Amino acid sequence: MSWVEAGRRLSSSGMVIVPVGSTEQHGLHLGLGTDWIIAWELAKRVGEVKGIPVLPVLPYGVAMHHMDFPGTITLSFNTFKSVIMDVLESLHKHGVSKVLFINGHGGNLNALLEACREARAKFNMICVVCQWWDVLAGMGLNVEGQPAQTHAGYAETALMLAFKPESVHLENAILSSTKQVHDEIKLESLSSARFMGGLVRLALNTSDVSDTGSMTEALPSVIPDVRDFSKVNVDLGKRLMDLLVDWLCKFIEAFKTFDIQKTKVSEDKAFKALRGV
Ligand SMILES: [Zn+2]
Numbered sequence: 001m002s003w004v005e006a007g008r009r010l011s012s013s014g015m016v017i018v019p020v021g022s023t024e025q026h027g028l029h030l031g032l033g034t035d036w037i038i039a040w041e042l043a044k045r046v047g048e049v050k051g052i053p054v055l056p057v058l059p060y061g062v063a064m065h066h067m068d069f070p071g072t073i074t075l076s077f078n079t080f081k082s083v084i085m086d087v088l089e090s091l092h093k094h095g096v097s098k099v100l101f102i103n104g105h106g107g108n109l110n111a112l113l114e115a116c117r118e119a120r121a122k123f124n125m126i127c128v129v130c131q132w133w134d135v136l137a138g139m140g141l142n143v144e145g146q147p148a149q150t151h152a153g154y155a156e157t158a159l160m161l162a163f164k165p166e167s168v169h170l171e172n173a174i175l176s177s178t179k180q181v182h183d184e185i186k187l188e189s190l191s192s193a194r195f196m197g198g199l200v201r202l203a204l205n206t207s208d209v210s211d212t213g214s215m216t217e218a219l220p221s222v223i224p225d226v227r228d229f230s231k232v233n234v235d236l237g238k239r240l241m242d243l244l245v246d247w248l249c250k251f252i253e254a255f256k257t258f259d260i261q262k263t264k265v266s267e268d269k270a271f272k273a274l275r276g277v
Pocket of ligand 1 (some may be wrong): 156
C-alpha cells in the first residue's frame with residue numbers, strides 16, 4: 001500500500017499485526033524458514049479477515065542456541081530487542097497504540113516482552129505477544145497426543161504441510177527425545193532440568209540435548225523418540241490453521257476494546273483501596 005493508504009489505515013485501526021520468526025534449523029525434515037513462514041501465513045490470513053494492517057514478517061530472531069546447525073542465522077538479544085523497539089517507536093509516531101505480535105519462535109519471547117514493557121512505559125502502547133503453540137495448549141489441545149510446542153514436532157510439521165509442503169521431508173521425520181548427560185540431573189530441555197523433582201533453569205545449546213535438532217522439551221520418560229508421523233498430514237495442518245486463525249480473529253475483536261486508562265498513582269487512591277472504599 002502507498003503511504004497515503006497506510007496513513008489512513010493505521011490511524012483508523014490504531015492497531016497493527018507484527019509477525020516475527022526465526023531462520024533456524026528444524027530437525028532433519030523441516031526447513032530453516034519454518035518459524036517465520038508459520039507466523040507470516042497466520043498473520044496474513046488474520047489481517048485479511050479483520051482488515052488490520054500486517055507488517056512484513058521479521059525473518060530473523062534470537063537463535064543463538066541453534067548456531068551449531070548450519071544455516072541458522074541469529075540476531076543477538078540486544079539487536080533483536082532494538083529492532084523491535086524501533087518498529088514500535090515508528091508505529092507510535094504513525095498513531096498506532098496497539099500491537100499484536102504473532103511470534104513463531106519461543107527464543108524471541110523475552111526480548112519481545114522487554115520491548116513491549118518499554119513501549120508501554122515510553123509510548124503508552126499496549127503490545128501483546130501471541131505464540132500459536134500457547135494458544136493450542138491453552139485450549140487444552142494436544143496434537144495427535146503430542147504437546148504443540150515441540151521443536152519440529154507434529155504441530156509445526158502439520159502447519160508446514162499446509163503452508164509450504166515442498167519444504168517438508170516426512171521420510172526424515174523424527175522428534176528426538178532429550179539427550180541425557182547425568183544420572184541425577186535430568187535434562188527436560190535445553191533450558192530446564194530436574195534434580196530430585198525440583199526444577200533448575202539452564203541455558204544450553206540445542207546440540208547438547210539433540211543430535212537431529214528436533215526437541216521434545218520434556219524428559220525422555222515423558223516423550224521418548226517419536227518416529228511415527230503417519231497421522232501428520234495436510235488436513236491436520238489445515239485444521240490447526242483454521243483453529244488458530246479463528247482464535248486470533250476473535251482475540252482481535254476483544255483487543256479492540258481492551259483499554260487501560262493511564263491514571264496517576266496517588267496515596268489517596270492507595271489507602272482507599274486498602275480500606276475497601
Ligand atoms: Zn519452530
